[in-house]
Amino acid sequence: MKQFEALTRKDSQPVRYLIVDDSVFARKSLAKMIESFGGHLAGEAGDGCTAITEYARTKPDIVLMDITMPQMEGIEAVERIVQEHPEARVVMVSSVGYQDNILAALQKGARHFVQKPVKPDALYEIIRYVLNDDSVTAPVGAGESSR
Amino acid sequence: MKMDLIQPFIGSLDTVLAEMMKAPATIADLAMEEDGYRRKGVAAVVTFKGQIEGRIVLDMDPQAAAKVASCLAGAEVDAAEPIVSEAVCELANMVIGNAVTQLNDRGFQFKVFPPAVLTEEQCAKAGQDWEATILCFETASGNVYLNVAMHYHARRSRERGPVAVA
Numbered sequence: 378m379k380q381f382e383a384l385t386r387k388d389s390q391p392v393r394y395l396i397v398d399d400s401v402f403a404r405k406s407l408a409k410m411i412e413s414f415g416g417h418l419a420g421e422a423g424d425g426c427t428a429i430t431e432y433a434r435t436k437p438d439i440v441l442m443d444i445t446m447p448q449m450e451g452i453e454a455v456e457r458i459v460q461e462h463p464e465a466r467v468v469m470v471s472s473v474g475y476q477d478n479i480l481a482a483l484q485k486g487a488r489h490f491v492q493k494p495v496k497p498d499a500l501y502e503i504i505r506y507v508l509n510d511d512s513v514t515a516p517v518g519a520g521e522s523s524r
Numbered sequence: 525m526k527m528d529l530i531q532p533f534i535g536s537l538d539t540v541l542a543e544m545m546k547a548p549a550t551i552a553d554l555a556m557e558e559d560g561y562r563r564k565g566v567a568a569v570v571t572f573k574g575q576i577e578g579r580i581v582l583d584m585d586p587q588a589a590a591k592v593a594s595c596l597a598g599a600e601v602d603a604a605e606p607i608v609s610e611a612v613c614e615l616a617n618m619v620i621g622n623a624v625t626q627l628n629d630r631g632f633q634f635k636v637f638p639p640a641v642l643t644e645e646q647c648a649k650a651g652q653d654w655e656a657t658i659l660c661f662e663t664a665s666g667n668v669y670l671n672v673a674m675h676y677h678a679r680r681s682r683e684r685g686p687v688a689v690a
Binding site for chain 1: 633
């Protein structure tokens with residue numbers, strides 16, 4: 378696989394990733410890509426519920442999150458992660474890329490979306506963008522009930 | 525079944541296979557099937573519900589499935605390895621996800637469920653009450669079958685919307 382210029386955190390440490398996908402192949406493929414980006418795999422999860430606990434345990438810099446998964450889907454998992462950790466940087470990675478899904482994910486706090494099959498160059502650029510995006514945005518609608 | 529519903533699946537399979545197998549696939553045959561589905565190789569099923577309801581079976585000759593598994597794993601995978609089924613599920617996920625994205629962009633709304641390995645027992649059930657269109661794609665590593673069974677459950681949202689009056 379093509380090697381990319383290493384993406385690092387602001388403290389020059391390797392970027393730590395949490396990969397969430399019910400397919401072992403998808404996780405393996407994404408893990409190889411992040412390795413080629415100079416990243417470090419902090420954890421893996423096969424469903425949304427496990428993703429929430431793994432996020433709290435590993436506190437990754439980037440989450441790569443599938444949408445269609447058993448038990449709890451990716452969009453709900455993003456909502457719950459971002460509610461508890463507003464600094465979370467989640468990139469949705471899914472084959473289902475229609476507007477409603479993308480919009481729902483972004484409204485719940487996801488930072489970006491990439492469609493499967495994932496092209497390493499595209500993912501690299503998206504991660505670089507998300508890492509440099511310091512605007513920690515609350516999910517759309519968050520806190521509206523208290524207004 | 526209308527071809528405009530099937531076309532996105534053909535285009536999507538063609539694109540994803542070309543990406544995965546690094547070689548083009550050609551449509552070799554198209555047939556209708558009303559009886560229970562007979563699995564031909566390693567198969568995965570994806571169901572969806574909403575304004576269009578149905579299920580798609582992606583069925584691959586073992587060598588073709590092994591080729592995809594090897595591509596996804598980044599290492600040679602033997603056709604007999606159980607992990608090949610998982611690779612077919614992931615490929616089905618990509619093909620169907622890309623196709624339903626196109627259908628959604630045309631106004632159809634539905635929910636897609638995670639892919640599952642299609643067992644012999646599920647094969648008969650998969651064919652019940654559904655008229656299916658089976659497309660056979662030829663690849664250098666063997667045939668790939670796409671069994672599409674779906675129907676309109678409701679009109680598209682844009683068709684239900686108010687009629688503009690000039």
